[in-house]
Amino acid sequence: MTKQFTADVLICGAGAAGLTLAIDLARRGVSFRLIEKSEGPFHGSRGKGIQPRTQEVFEDLGILDRIVAAGGLYPPERAYRDDGSFTESEVVERIAPTPAEPYHTALMIPQFLTEGVMRERLLELGHRVEFGCELVGLAQDQDGVTAHLSGAAGEETMRVRYLVGADGGRSFVRHALDIGFPGKTLGVRAVVADIVLTGLDRTAWHRFNNGAMDRQMALCPLAGTELFQLQAPVPLEGEVDLSAEGLSTMIAERSGRDDIRVHNVHWASAYQMNARLADRYRDGRAFLIGDAAHIHPPTGGQGLNTSVQDAYNLGWKLAAVIGGASATLLDSYEAERRPVAAGMLGLSTKLLDAAKRGDLRRGREVQQLDIGYPGSPLALEQPGRTEGLVAGDRAPDAPFRGAAGQPLRLFELLRGTHWTLLGYQVKRDAVPARTGLHIHCIGPDQELIDDSGHFRSAYTVSSGDWVLVRPDGYIGAFVGAQQTGALARFLAEQGLV
Numbered sequence: 001m002t003k004q005f006t007a008d009v010l011i012c013g014a015g016a017a018g019l020t021l022a023i024d025l026a027r028r029g030v031s032f033r034l035i036e037k038s039e040g041p042f043h044g045s046r047g048k049g050i051q052p053r054t055q056e057v058f059e060d061l062g063i064l065d066r067i068v069a070a071g072g073l074y075p076p077e078r079a080y081r082d083d084g085s086f087t088e089s090e091v092v093e094r095i096a097p098t099p100a101e102p103y104h105t106a107l108m109i110p111q112f113l114t115e116g117v118m119r120e121r122l123l124e125l126g127h128r129v130e131f132g133c134e135l136v137g138l139a140q141d142q143d144g145v146t147a148h149l150s151g152a153a154g155e156e157t158m159r160v161r162y163l164v165g166a167d168g169g170r171s172f173v174r175h176a177l178d179i180g181f182p183g184k185t186l187g188v189r190a191v192v193a194d195i196v197l198t199g200l201d202r203t204a205w206h207r208f209n210n211g212a213m214d215r216q217m218a219l220c221p222l223a224g225t226e227l228f229q230l231q232a233p234v235p236l237e238g239e240v241d242l243s244a245e246g247l248s249t250m251i252a253e254r255s256g257r258d259d260i261r262v263h264n265v266h267w268a269s270a271y272q273m274n275a276r277l278a279d280r281y282r283d284g285r286a287f288l289i290g291d292a293a294h295i296h297p298p299t300g301g302q303g304l305n306t307s308v309q310d311a312y313n314l315g316w317k318l319a320a321v322i323g324g325a326s327a328t329l330l331d332s333y334e335a336e337r338r339p340v341a342a343g344m345l346g347l348s349t350k351l352l353d354a355a356k357r358g359d360l361r362r363g364r365e366v367q368q369l370d371i372g373y374p375g376s377p378l379a380l381e382q383p384g385r386t387e388g389l390v391a392g393d394r395a396p397d398a399p400f401r402g403a404a405g406q407p408l409r410l411f412e413l414l415r416g417t418h419w420t421l422l423g424y425q426v427k428r429d430a431v432p433a434r435t436g437l438h439i440h441c442i443g444p445d446q447e448l449i450d451d452s453g454h455f456r457s458a459y460t461v462s463s464g465d466w467v468l469v470r471p472d473g474y475i476g477a478f479v480g481a482q483q484t485g486a487l488a489r490f491l492a493e494q495g496l497v
Contacts, residue, residue, distance in 0.1 A: 071109025
């Protein structure tokens with residue numbers, strides 16, 4: 001970094017997306033500032049579901065066990081009939097983990113607890129959020145971005161290489177860059193509130209009047225807290241009483257019960273549901289991630305997860321370019337992530353229609369394990385694949401036995417900021433060592449032994465094959481024994497020389 005820049009990156013917004021990016025940059029040694037215009041942390045539950053793919057990301061970032069300990073699993077849905085009887089069913093499909101997919105069940109943890117764990121991790125890495133600091137203006141040129149900030153200490157101007165807008169659906173960064181945000185209002189207004197109540201047990205997600213949009217209501221115990229989350233559609237116009245008394249009245253009217261009482265409102269919001277996608281995710285040296293780039297109904301628990309993975313995709317690329325890789329690497333961010341968000345908006349809207357009918361069941365489509373980037377400019381196959389995984393797919397986990405006898409998981413080897421090259425029954429010296437590249441050889445007489453054949457099965461490899469895994473856990477390349485020259489050129493293009 002030269003004296004011209006105060007920091008390499010300015011991140012505007014300290015929600016889940018901004019915190020993910022900050023953690024990733026911090027562990028890569030990239031200088032940044034993370035600002036948040038609010039005076040303190042967000043204290044609502046909002047995005048409460050952590051999908052399996054995001055659990056894999058959190059494992060890499062070193063926070064998964066803390067997240068699991070702070071939250072819990074989704075309870076069964078208890079759907080009440082008019083006479084007070086009920087049926088129970090699982091909302092989240094229970095599927096046993098496999099060696100390739102170690103996490104198969106969504107976790108429930110209120111967003112304020114998730115972000116608290118993330119801020120703690122960021123502090124361990126030597127950084128903290130600057131609350132009460134707001135971006136009020138920006139200008140950019142071919143070399144960097146000049147940002148004008150306002151905070152408790154007054155006005156400030158700083159110069160950075162890159163700016164990232166993680167500042168939500170009403171993003172100042174998006175407006176300042178004049179990036180369109182087309183989409184539609186979905187004709188649904190809802191209340192979401194975190195409340196302390198009595199009269200319901202915490203073993204179920206209580207639902208009343210499924211399928212009746214004027215009377216539907218859900219009360220879900222929030223794992224890791226004493227709170228319930230209230231969700232209920234409300235009329236498109238008019239005031240909504242969000243006080244404890246007002247919400248108690250709503251609950252009594254919709255449940256037909258007078259024994260459920262709200263004693264405290266921790267957080268509450270009435271909002272219109274929208275589905276919108278930014279026209280582009282980049283303008284010069286400025287980028288959009290998270291809700292600044294896409295907003296959608298909450299059905300399916302996709303929003304926070306998609307936001308985290310936006311940041312996880314962008315972080316290593318920013319670090320690589322700041323470290324000397326070609327700036328064209330940053331073009332792949334929008335190319336890879338915008339189609340994912342477009343698909344997520346369609347899925348969330350479809351699930352909203354199902355929820356209107358009272359159907360809350362969720363399957364593999366919400367787990368985000370099948371998201372990948374086939375056709376990405378960062379995908380190399382020589383020769384082309386005719387079966388199994390392709391370049392751009394998520395890299396599965398697999399168990400190994402180390403040559404010294406200890407058990408290992410592939411995810412343990414992938415964890416960190418590096419690229420990983422896996423050679424299956426290869427000559428180790430066929431690919432020279434490089435800074436930033438971890439090379440592991442798999443075979444009966446090599447450092448990793450695939451006793452169970454899980455790696456060979458998951459990756460559909462043959463003797464002499466090489467598999468390159470990107471820093472974000474996606475497959476960058478499959479090459480055969482005769483194509484190591486192409487692999488070397490590909491590595492050089494990514495700045496691994």
